[in-house]
Structures are given as C-alpha cells and as structure tokens.
Amino acid sequence: MADPTLQDYKNDVPNAWCPGCGNFGILQVLQKALVTLGLPPERVLLCSGIGQAPKIVHYLNANAFDGLHGRELSSAQAAKLVADDLTVIVHSGDGGAYGEGGNHFLHAMRRNVDVTHVVHDNHIYGLTKGQASPTTDQGQKVAVHPDGVAALPMNPLALAISQSCPFVAQSLSSQGDHLLDILCQAIRHPGFSYVNVLQPCVSWDPIHTYAYYQKHCYRLDASHDPTDQGAALRVALAHDGRIPLGVLYHNDRPALRAITEPGCADLRDCPDRPARLARVFDRFR
Amino acid sequence: MDINLRITGAAGQGMQTAADLVGKALARAGLHVFIHQDIESRIRGGVNFSQLRCADHPVSAPRDRVDVLISLSEPSLRAYGPAVAEGGLVFSTVPVETAGCPRCAPFFLSELAKAAGNEKTVSTVAAAVAASVLGLPDPLLDTLVEERFGASEKLADVNRRALALARGAMNDAGLAGRFALPTAPATDRLFVSGANAVALGALAGGCTFMAAYPMSPATGIMTTLSELTHEAGCWVEQAEDEIAAINMVAGASYAGARSMTATSGGGFALMTEGVSLLGMIECPAVIVIAQRPGPATGLPTRTAQGDLRLALHAGHGRFARVILAPRTIAEAFDLTARAFDLAERWQIPVFVLTDQLLQDGQTLIDRPEVGPVVRHVLTAAEAAALPAYERYAYTDDGVSPMALPGTSRHLVCVDSDEHDPRGHLIEDAPTSRAMCEKRLRKVATVEAAAPAPECTPHDPALPLVVSWGSTSPVVAEALTALGTGGPRFNHLQLTQLWPLPDLRAVPAFRDCARLILVEHCAGDGLDGLLAQTQLRAPDRCILKLDGRPFTVEELTARLAEEDSHG
Numbered sequence: 001m002a003d004p005t006l007q008d009y010k011n012d013v014p015n016a017w018c019p020g021c022g023n024f025g026i027l028q029v030l031q032k033a034l035v036t037l038g039l040p041p042e043r044v045l046l047c048s049g050i051g052q053a054p055k056i057v058h059y060l061n062a063n064a065f066d067g068l069h070g071r072e073l074s075s076a077q078a079a080k081l082v083a084d085d086l087t088v089i090v091h092s093g094d095g096g097a098y099g100e101g102g103n104h105f106l107h108a109m110r111r112n113v114d115v116t117h118v119v120h121d122n123h124i125y126g127l128t129k130g131q132a133s134p135t136t137d138q139g140q141k142v143a144v145h146p147d148g149v150a151a152l153p154m155n156p157l158a159l160a161i162s163q164s165c166p167f168v169a170q171s172l173s174s175q176g177d178h179l180l181d182i183l184c185q186a187i188r189h190p191g192f193s194y195v196n197v198l199q200p201c202v203s204w205d206p207i208h209t210y211a212y213y214q215k216h217c218y219r220l221d222a223s224h225d226p227t228d229q230g231a232a233l234r235v236a237l238a239h240d241g242r243i244p245l246g247v248l249y250h251n252d253r254p255a256l257r258a259i260t261e262p263g264c265a266d267l268r269d270c271p272d273r274p275a276r277l278a279r280v281f282d283r284f285r
Numbered sequence: 286m287d288i289n290l291r292i293t294g295a296a297g298q299g300m301q302t303a304a305d306l307v308g309k310a311l312a313r314a315g316l317h318v319f320i321h322q323d324i325e326s327r328i329r330g331g332v333n334f335s336q337l338r339c340a341d342h343p344v345s346a347p348r349d350r351v352d353v354l355i356s357l358s359e360p361s362l363r364a365y366g367p368a369v370a371e372g373g374l375v376f377s378t379v380p381v382e383t384a385g386c387p388r389c390a391p392f393f394l395s396e397l398a399k400a401a402g403n404e405k406t407v408s409t410v411a412a413a414v415a416a417s418v419l420g421l422p423d424p425l426l427d428t429l430v431e432e433r434f435g436a437s438e439k440l441a442d443v444n445r446r447a448l449a450l451a452r453g454a455m456n457d458a459g460l461a462g463r464f465a466l467p468t469a470p471a472t473d474r475l476f477v478s479g480a481n482a483v484a485l486g487a488l489a490g491g492c493t494f495m496a497a498y499p500m501s502p503a504t505g506i507m508t509t510l511s512e513l514t515h516e517a518g519c520w521v522e523q524a525e526d527e528i529a530a531i532n533m534v535a536g537a538s539y540a541g542a543r544s545m546t547a548t549s550g551g552g553f554a555l556m557t558e559g560v561s562l563l564g565m566i567e568c569p570a571v572i573v574i575a576q577r578p579g580p581a582t583g584l585p586t587r588t589a590q591g592d593l594r595l596a597l598h599a600g601h602g603r604f605a606r607v608i609l610a611p612r613t614i615a616e617a618f619d620l621t622a623r624a625f626d627l628a629e630r631w632q633i634p635v636f637v638l639t640d641q642l643l644q645d646g647q648t649l650i651d652r653p654e655v656g657p658v659v660r661h662v663l664t665a666a667e668a669a670a671l672p673a674y675e676r677y678a679y680t681d682d683g684v685s686p687m688a689l690p691g692t693s694r695h696l697v698c699v700d701s702d703e704h705d706p707r708g709h710l711i712e713d714a715p716t717s718r719a720m721c722e723k724r725l726r727k728v729a730t731v732e733a734a735a736p737a738p739e740c741t742p743h744d745p746a747l748p749l750v751v752s753w754g755s756t757s758p759v760v761a762e763a764l765t766a767l768g769t770g771g772p773r774f775n776h777l778q779l780t781q782l783w784p785l786p787d788l789r790a791v792p793a794f795r796d797c798a799r800l801i802l803v804e805h806c807a808g809d810g811l812d813g814l815l816a817q818t819q820l821r822a823p824d825r826c827i828l829k830l831d832g833r834p835f836t837v838e839e840l841t842a843r844l845a846e847e848d849s850h851g
Contacts, residue, residue, distance in 0.1 A: 013709045042694050047536070050701070058709045063690035064698040065539055066710065067532060068562050074529040075536030081520055082494060082540035086691045107525035264518030267493040268541035268689060274655045276517050277488055281652055284475040285312070
C-alpha cells in the first residue's frame with residue numbers, strides 16, 4: 001500500500017472554528033504528524049469530547065469517536081484495550097481534560113494505556129462563551145468572574161510529572177515545527193503520553209495572544225534531562241514567568257496491555273467460547 | 286420436602302464458607318438449595334445470616350419458618366433463637382441458660398472448634414452439623430473440605446478433626462439425620478450465586494470487556510469475571526468511577542468488543558449521561574443494575590426493585606432500550622446472555638435488572654448449553670466488500686450495519702452531537718429530523734419484538750397478580766401455598782419490562798376484575814407504567830419497604846388478605 005499523504009487526511013466537513021483560532025495550527029500539524037508516521041487513516045482513531053477543540057476529530061479523515069464532555073479519555077482507553085492495532089489519539093480542551101474530566105486524567109496516568117492525550121489549552125472556555133477554565137490566570141477578568149478569577153490555576157504539567165505520567169510535553173499551536181516533533185514523539189511513545197498544547201483564544205482572551213506566547217515561551221534544550229523527574233518538576237514549578245516548551249519528562253513504564261494477559265489475543269474476536277466455558281463451568285461444581 | 290436452615294453470626298465468622306460447603310454437598314447429593322444472604326454493611330461484627338432452603342425439588346424463594354438454626358454468636362442467638370419453628374433445632378456457641386434457648390443441642394460449636402485445634406474451624410463445624418442434620422453422606426463433605434483446605438496440610442488436618450468432632454457430637458446427641466432429605470443420584474448441576482450466573486451468562490453472550498466500579502450488591506459480577514478472564518478471554522477494568530465505566534463500555538463496544546458494566550442504583554445514577562451517549566451513537570452495551578433500596582445510599586446490602594423507572598428514563602432524548610429482569614438465578618444466566626445478543630442486534634443499551642436477593646443468592650442450576658457467539662457486526666470481509674460505508678445509513682428498521690474501526694479501509698465515525706449518516710456533526714434541520722426518525726424507527730422495531738409474557742392459569746374470571754424479577758418465584762410459591770382450597774389468582778410474570786408487550790392481548794389481563802401488583806419497592810414502579818402503557822392501573826399494590834426479601838409466608842398472608850378485599 002502506498003504511503004499515506006496529506007490528501008488522504010483531508011475531508012469536506014465544514015469547519016466551525018473562529019477565524020484565527022489556534023486549533024487550525026494543531027489540525028494542520030496533526031495531519032502532518034500522521035503522514036510523517038506513515039499511518040493510514042483507517043488505522044487511526046481520534047477520540048474527543050465536547051468543546052471547540054474536540055471538533056478537530058471531524059475535520060480530518062480518520063476514525064472518530066466524539067463522545068461526552070470530559071469522558072473522551074475513558075472511551076479512548078477502552079477502545080485501545082480492545083483494538084490494540086489502532087493508533088489512538090485523544091483531543092480535549094482544558095475544560096474537558098482538567099475540569100470535567102480531571103479524575104479520568106489522573107487515572108489515565110496511573111493506568112498507562114497506550115494512547116496520546118493532546119490538550120488544547122487556551123486557558124478559557126470557548127464554546128460556552130469565555131468563562132474561566134481550570135488554567136485561567138488568577139485575577140483574570142472573564143465571564144462569570146467579573147472581579148477576576150479567585151482560584152489558583154491548575155498546573156497540569158507539574159501534576160502529570162508528579163504522578164509519573166509516562167510522557168509529559170508542552171508545545172505551542174503557532175510553532176508548527178516544534179509541535180510536529182512533539183506530537184510524533186508522543187504518538188510513538190509506547191504508553192500514555194500527554195501533550196499540553198498552548199494556544200491563544202482569539203475570541204475571549206485578549207491577554208494570552210500569539211504575541212504573548214511568542215514573548216514568554218522558551219524551548220527546553222539539551223541541558224534538560226527529561227528522564228530526571230526532579231528536574232522536570234523544577235521546570236514545571238519554576239514560576240519565573242517563562243513558559244517551557246518541549247518534552248519535560250518521560251519514563252519507560254510498560255503500557256497496561258503489554259503487562260496484562262486478557263485470555264485472548266483479540267478482544268474483538270475471542271474464539272472457542274463454548275469450549276472455554278465448559279472448563280469454566282467445572283469451577284462451580 | 287424442604288428444610289430451612291439458617292446459619293447466623295457476626296460478619297467475618299465464616300457463615301458464607303459454611304453455606305458454600307453445605308450448598309455444594311447438597312448439589313453432589315442430587316438435592317436442591319436456595320440460599321439467601323441477610324447481611325449488614327460491615328466487614329466484621331453485627332448479626333448476619335445465610336439461609337439455606339434445602340429441598341428435594343427446585344426452590345427459588347425465601348421462607349420465614351426456620352427448622353434449624355446454627356448460631357455462631359450470642360447476639361445472633363438472641364436475635365433468631367426464639368423464632369425457630371416448633372420441633373426445630375438450635376445449635377449455638379453459648380450455654381443454653383445464658384440465652385434462654387429451649388431447643389438447643391447439648392453441645393457448643395465453639396468448643397468443638399477449639400477441640401479441633403483452631404477456633405476458626407467453627408465454620409467447618411457448622412457445615413458438618415448442617416450436613417449431619419440433613420443426613421448427607423459423610424464423604425461428600427470430606428471431599429469438599431479437602432478441596433477447600435487441602436493446599437495446607439495443617440489447615441486440612443484441623444478441619445478434618447473439626448468434621449470428626451462435630452459428627453461425633455451429633456451422633457452422641459442422637460441428632461444426626463433428624464431432618465434427613467432423600468438423596469438422589471448426583472447431577473451435573475452448578476452451584477452458583479446470582480452474580481456468578483450473570484457473569485457466566487455474560488461470557489456465554491460473548492462479553493469480552495467489562496468496566497465497573499465496585500458497589501454492593503453488583504460487585505460480585507466483576508469479581509467473578511475477573512477470576513475467569515484468563516480462562517474465558519475477557520478484559521475486566523476497575524474504573525475510577527461509574528462515569529468512566531460507562532464511557533469505557535461505549536469505547537470498547539465501538540471498537541468491537543461485546544461490553545458490559547454492572548452497578549447499583551446510586552452508581553447507575555452517575556451513568557445516565559453515558560446511557561444517552563449510547564442512545565445517540567447507537568452503541569451496544571449491557572448494563573446490569575443490581576438493585577438495593579434507595580434513595581441515596583439507602584440500605585447497601587439489602588434488596589429492592591425500585592430502579593425500574595431509573596433504568597427506563599435514564600438519559601435525555603428518546604432512543605430505544607430494552608429492560609430485562611430475571612426471576613431466578615438460572616434465568617439470570619439466560620437473560621444476561623440474551624441481553625448481549627439484543628444489544629448488538631439493535632445497537633442499543635440493554636439493561637438487566639437484578640437485586641440483592643438474586644445477586645447474593647446461591648442455588649444449583651443445570652449446566653447450561655452454550656453455543657457459538659453469533660455476531661451482528663460486519664466482518665472485515667463484509668466491510669471490505671462495500672464500495673462505501675456510512676455508520677448511520679438510513680434503513681427501514683432504523684438499524685444501520687455496524688462496521689468496526691480498523692478492520693477495513695472504511696472509516697467509522699460516531700458523534701454525541703446530532704450527526705449525518707457518516708457520523709459527522711451537523712446542525713441542519715432536515716438531517717436532524719431524518720436522524721431522529723431513524724432512531725424512532727428503531728424504537729418501533731424493538732417494541733414490535735417484545736415477547737409475550739408468561740401467564741398462568743389463563744382463567745380470566747380470577748383476579749390477576751402481576752410480578753417481575755425475583756419477586757415472581759415468591760408469588761408463585763405463595764399462590765401454590767394458598768392451594769386449591771384457598772383463594773385463587775391468575776399470575777402474570779414479566780421478564781421484559783421495556784418495551785412492554787401489549788398486555789391487553791392477554792385475556793387474564795384484559796378481562797380481570799381486579800389487578801394486584803406485587804413489587805418490592807415503595808411504589809411508582811411498574812404500577813404507573815401499566816397505567817401509562819396498558820391504560821390499566823393496578824387496583825392494589827403489595828409493596829415492601831424494609832429491604833428484606835418477600836417470603837413465601839408473608840405473600841401467602843398478604844394475598845389471602847387481598848382476596849378478602851375482593
């Protein structure tokens with residue numbers, strides 16, 4: 001079979017994002033990453049929930065499971081456990097990943113199913129019109145918080161590193177070359193991989209603009225050792241006004257499917273049920 | 286002939302172990318047993334019991350009358366000693382005079398266990414006493430004790446001694462065989478709990494994926510499946526919460542595994558959005574709700590039939606679903622297996638409503654005949670042969686062919702938003718209406734297939750008793766107990782609660798002057814559903830509010846009372 005091309009990943013579903021949205025950059029890079037990795041569309045499963053970011057799964061040609069808000073990780077992990085031959089990539093917004101789905105995020109890191117979780121983090125709730133997300137800055141004035149957000153923003157990178165998440169990275173929607181490299185590494189990682197992709201919200205957030213990120217982001221260089229959990233945590237907790245981009249942390253914990261024997265190789269087609277059950281029944285005599 | 290034997294004590298004393306041993310011994314003696322558990326929500330202490338109805342015929346209903354009480358603690362003796370039937374027997378661990386027990390055996394179970402060398406063998410002593418009083422041949426229990434404790438020679442040894450001492454005491458007291466049951470040739474029956482039966486039925490129905498969060502009284506299903514995964518081929522995932530569980534089930538089903546979850550009412554309440562997702566993306570799933578009394582935490586380890594409406598109305602928007610309710614443990618196997626077939630055939634959620642009585646109950650079932658699993662999804666070859674594929678292609682019966690992602694070149698897209706036939710989100714009115722109409726056609730397809738209910742004895746002149754689930758066998762036995770001399774009723778037993786068949790086609794329902802519903806809940810269950818769907822509300826509802834199962838005696842009395850009202 002011929003190698004997949006960008007054309008294979010294009011479809012005709014009308015796009016509903018705001019002009020200038022950071023999601024466009026992520027969509028383009030995702031398509032490039034899948035082509036770069038030589039994956040044909042039918043071997044790829046994109047899972048998402050609800051919000052602006054999750055619509056991404058409709059805007060390219062691949063298998064798609066667009067489920068419930070914040071629950072995309074749950075469905076994705078199960079799909080991967082069943083269909084181990086699929087490459088499973090999950091797209092969430094910061095609301096779905098860290099708010100509605102926070103508990104699932106924690107347990108996905110523990111469980112370590114080989115899926116890639118891409119969080120489109122624009123620090124705001126876009127589709128519900130500009131309320132605070134779990135990563136909105138303290139004091140920022142947004143819908144429902146006219147006096148400024150009182151709560152502290154979550155630090156999802158530090159959280160993930162502290163939980164020994166197998167792969168933790170951050171990138172920026174407007175730095176395509178960097179995002180492409182990070183996404184390819186994340187998808188290749190044989191276990192749960194997590195990428196926080198910063199992106200501006202052009203409709204609801206006048207502060208965190210393309211220019212803002214361009215000014216504050218820096219790329220981790222070779223002096224950072226991503227296998228050093230303590231060093232990774234120090235980068236994530238620096239609070240120096242600078243935003244790190246790159247692979248902060250990774251480890252080689254084996255993925256769940258690699259260490260668990262489910263009794264049949266393919267859960268979609270488990271043969272010999274009657275014979276297997278005959279043996280099982282004997283246990284109840 | 287049946288003997289009711291109650292083994293009671295504090296949680297953690299081994300009543301369940303004793304009941305297991307006696308249950309299996311009865312199986313191997315060719316007899317029958319129905320065990321039900323009366324347990325408190327605690328791991329140690331309190332007063333629990335396992336009650337064994339031992340009989341020479343199949344039984345699946347609890348009885349009040351206790352013939353033999355085996356008490357392992359003083360509080361349990363005080364609680365249940367006085368209720369033992371005239372001519373019954375009490376075996377205890379404390380002196381007679383302390384507890385004021387007129388029918389106590391002249392020896393103490395705890396002393397026999399101590400003499401055997403380990404106080405923990407009191408459960409083996411209890412089993413030996415039970416087997417002896419029922420007249421079961423010694424080798425049956427000998428073998429079972431070897432199977433259970435044989436791995437450790439030391440443990441096997443003290444348990445052998447416990448058996449011998451208990452048998453000696455029974456012989457000395459002249460109590461061996463006091464309530465002997467006629468043994469029959471051994472059969473190939475299986476000794477299973479309701480939870481076991483659901484798990485085995487799921488495997489027979491082709492289940493290869495379960496995700497669940499532990500909750501009484503549903504947990505036994507995932508425990509059983511988890512112990513059988515390697516032999517049977519099934520993935521059991523303990524989810525972080527019920528929301529994750531139902532969304533995992535959706536993902537696993539989409540990917541091609543027959544999938545299930547199991548929970549109780551409170552846990553299921555968390556799953557309702559997920560049920561709606563199943564409806565929207567037309568995803569097969571089997572959801573077991575093991576009912577217990579609510580609201581909220583209610584009585585965690587007790588029984589009820591209060592979640593019918595919850596299962597029926599869970600999830601926003603209209604879509605097809607089926608609700609099944611097994612009456613017996615044997616039927617729990619059959620209906621769970623059937624649930625998987627229906628779920629995949631129609632790509633819908635199928636509910637199996639059980640309850641604590643059924644889940645924790647134990648009985649003997651005939652070894653089930655299991656055939657190959659017949660799938661209703663496109664094979665890789667079938668999918669590959671299609672020139673194009675749409676997951677939500679419009680069809681007459683509302684069921685679109687289901688392909689599995691990654692098995693062919695065709696893409697499989699599903700969306701919780703309203704979508705087009707390809708599975709991509711849409712907003713336009715014509716597609717919205719067409720897709721909704723497709724789902725409504727499926728509702729009609731599922732309704733048209735509703736099976737006719739079982740109704741006995743078809744004499745339209747009599748008042749009709751309607752029941753469902755584990756309450757049905759109790760009603761049936763109560764009606765038998767009322768006998769030919771007493772009041773008579775027709776009995777309609779429902780095993781599919783949604784969609785309900787047209788009961789007005791059943792003469793006993795259509796023509797009855799008096800309709801009585803027996804349902805283990807506080808009301809607003811099947812009564813309203815009959816009024817809504819059959820335009821006939823029950824004249825009387827016999828309900829139950831205390832979390833304890835209906836018993837044969839109780840329903841016999843309450844139904845006799847109904848007749849006098851009539």
